[in-house]
Amino acid sequence: MTAAPLATGTAPDTAGALLSVRGLTLDLVGGTPQPGLVQGVEFTVPKGRSVALIGESGCGKTLTAMAILGLLPRAVRVVSGEIVFAGTDLLTCGPRELRRIRGGPVGAVFQEPMSSLNPTMTVGDQIAEARRIHFREGRRTAREHARELLDRVGIPDARRRLDSYPHEMSGGMQQRVMIAAAIAGEPRLVVADEPTTALDVTIQAEILELLRDLRRDLGLAVLLVTHDLGVVADFCDEVVVMYAGHVVERAPVRDAFRTPAHPYTSALLGSVPRSDHARTPLQVIGGRVPPAGSFPGGCRFQPRCRHTAPACAEPQPDTVVGSGHHTRCGRVAAGGLQPGREL
Numbered sequence: 001m002t003a004a005p006l007a008t009g010t011a012p013d014t015a016g017a018l019l020s021v022r023g024l025t026l027d028l029v030g031g032t033p034q035p036g037l038v039q040g041v042e043f044t045v046p047k048g049r050s051v052a053l054i055g056e057s058g059c060g061k062t063l064t065a066m067a068i069l070g071l072l073p074r075a076v077r078v079v080s081g082e083i084v085f086a087g088t089d090l091l092t093c094g095p096r097e098l099r100r101i102r103g104g105p106v107g108a109v110f111q112e113p114m115s116s117l118n119p120t121m122t123v124g125d126q127i128a129e130a131r132r133i134h135f136r137e138g139r140r141t142a143r144e145h146a147r148e149l150l151d152r153v154g155i156p157d158a159r160r161r162l163d164s165y166p167h168e169m170s171g172g173m174q175q176r177v178m179i180a181a182a183i184a185g186e187p188r189l190v191v192a193d194e195p196t197t198a199l200d201v202t203i204q205a206e207i208l209e210l211l212r213d214l215r216r217d218l219g220l221a222v223l224l225v226t227h228d229l230g231v232v233a234d235f236c237d238e239v240v241v242m243y244a245g246h247v248v249e250r251a252p253v254r255d256a257f258r259t260p261a262h263p264y265t266s267a268l269l270g271s272v273p274r275s276d277h278a279r280t281p282l283q284v285i286g287g288r289v290p291p292a293g294s295f296p297g298g299c300r301f302q303p304r305c306r307h308t309a310p311a312c313a314e315p316q317p318d319t320v321v322g323s324g325h326h327t328r329c330g331r332v333a334a335g336g337l338q339p340g341r342e343l
């Protein structure tokens with residue numbers, strides 16, 4: 001017997017959302033119109049929760065994160081959509097308002113600390129600057145806060161380190177400084193794009209532990225862009241799965257991992273080793289993400305999907321398969337496929 005999906009609909013569940021991304025569509029500026037580098041992206045980040053954005057390279061995770069931060073590359077424009085943070089649509093904000101929000105209530109942590117930290121300023125001055133801009137603190141107070149923040153993120157001998165330059169620190173320490181700068185603005189949301197990818201494994205674990213502590217102590221919400229499904233399982237409450245610019249599934253992490261409702265999510269999960277299924281052979285997802293501009297109509301995953309049917313060439317409905325669990329697989333919507341690891 002096939003279980004019918006609960007419902008179809010398009011809107012994210014916005015109750016209690018701190019951040020709500022609705023119908024976000026991004027494209028290249030000028031040139032030939034593309035069928036949406038990022039198209040119709042919908043998800044929410046509830047207050048104090050941690051949401052992962054996952055998918056293979058080139059699926060639009062970073063562009064989505066950059067749109068939230070108002071830092072899209074010049075070549076990319078917003079075609080439509082809303083990004084509502086604490087009641088304000090960030091896409092309607094001018095540059096001054098965006099600068100007030102970014103580094104203030106919305107913090108950012110990127111993969112390469114050295115590309116975000118200013119190599120010509122001491123780390124103390126960089127963190128103090130955030131306090132001076134966002135809280136109009138005087139030099140002395142801002143410096144004292146910078147010391148407290150360095151201490152808070154686990155930098156030993158914080159008072160002396162205030163006067164260090166980023167290049168005098170290890171990669172892990174630089175990442176801690178970037179986190180200190182992000183929390184200096186007392187954010188409610190931190191957007192973290194691959195914050196541990198450039199670090200070696202033991203340091204990765206330390207940085208994640210730090211983010212976890214800060215989340216708990218400061219009540220932060222986190223939007224985490226990552227390729228690492230182990231990190232998602234360990235750190236996040238909810239997951240948003242992107243494929244070729246579409247969100248194909250969003251769900252509480254446990255539900256997405258136990259009963260994925262999109263063949264792409266299932267294939268992603270099958271491509272990483274699991275401790276509980278040590279003998280299960282790893283799956284390889286055949287083919288690759290199509291380059292932007294050559295996406296198929298309907299479900300963009302269909303050329304790589306082992307369940308493809310003619311209906312997959314049509315736009316796929318947003319289907320609710322469980323509490324907070326949505327998919328955009330028409331075959332699941334029609335009851336022809338069952339959510340689950342064997343999908």
Ligand SMILES: Nc1ncnc2c1ncn2[C@@H]1O[C@H](COP(=O)(O)OP(=O)(O)OP(=O)(O)O)[C@@H](O)[C@H]1O
Nearest residue numbers: 037056057058059060061062063064073075291292
């Ligand atoms: N500045 C740019 N100009 C043109 N195309 C771009 C630009 N930045 C990204 N793209 C294209 O947009 C698509 C989405 O890129 P994006 O960086 O968001 O992917 P991603 O999922 O974050 O990948 P990764 O995991 O490798 O960072 C890709 O096809 C990429 O080539």
